[in-house]
């Protein structure tokens with residue numbers, strides 16, 4: 001594996017959270033550089049199994065040569081079906097380390113970073129149909145307004161959407177420079193980096209349907225985890241953390257927990273982490289990517 005592909009975040013905390021049984025079946029749905037997967041394998045015995053998912057073909061170069069390891073080149077939205085295809089109806093633990101890897105972020109042609117002057121792509125799955133440029137050039141003003149506002153929490157989302165729709169008539173928005181040219185007057189002075197990061201977050205979430213995929217994945221975890229099995233999820237912004245927190249606490253994404261006739265709560269998980277686990281000072285110093293990480297753990301009831 002390339003050393004700089006990705007440095008795993010909260011590695012010990014994730015492994016402890018999985019409470020690994022040596023002969024258990026574990027799933028790492030965000031393989032990336034394989035940092036967490038390698039550590040899981042260290043805790044598994046000869047009869048243990050690790051199944052890793054990643055939708056980015058680049059991650060396949062990090063595949064682990066080990067008879068206990070299976071790689072699935074699919075979106076984790078298809079967790080349950082792929083586990084069945086491999087012959088597993090139930091598993092002992094699932095880990096998700098959401099978002100993009102350092103590798104994806106640092107490759108200019110992937111278009112994830114505002115640091116590079118490149119095409120606005122942002123697909124995690126390189127075969128995916130929708131790119132960020134397509135979102136900007138084809139979506140209605142209303143839809144762009146919602147995406148910037150809800151996924152990016154951009155304050156002037158309405159005027160930004162209008163500027164995109166007006167600007168693209170003159171020249172399609174294909175690159176970061178095209179985008180900046182079209183919306184220049186709306187980027188707050190002195191806050192350009194933060195603003196662009198919010199816009200990029202919004203586009204990335206839309207391109208990869210990240211919120212829908214996350215909700216579908218979480219729902220399936222409750223169906224495939226054995227009783228007592230662990231779900232460990234690490235997120236990097238509040239739009240991801242909110243559904244994770246809500247699903248673990250209430251078994252749903254909106255509204256209050258369901259109760260049966262006797263008032264017993266109907267929910268699939270016991271929350272192990274009352275408060276999200278975050279990186280300590282030592283890790284923050286070693287790895288700036290750990291800055292926004294929030295880890296939540298649930299145990300299947």
Ligand SMILES: C[S@@+](CC[C@H](N)C(=O)[O-])C[C@H]1O[C@@H](n2cnc3c(N)ncnc32)[C@H](O)[C@@H]1O
Nearest residue numbers: 008030032033034035036054055056075076097
């Ligand atoms: C933050 S990185 C994981 C890093 C990994 N834990 C490590 O230590 O190297 C996230 C990875 O998950 C993949 N990924 C994100 N969303 C995915 C999805 N819905 N389905 C499959 N893979 C996904 C990305 O392509 C990326 O490689």
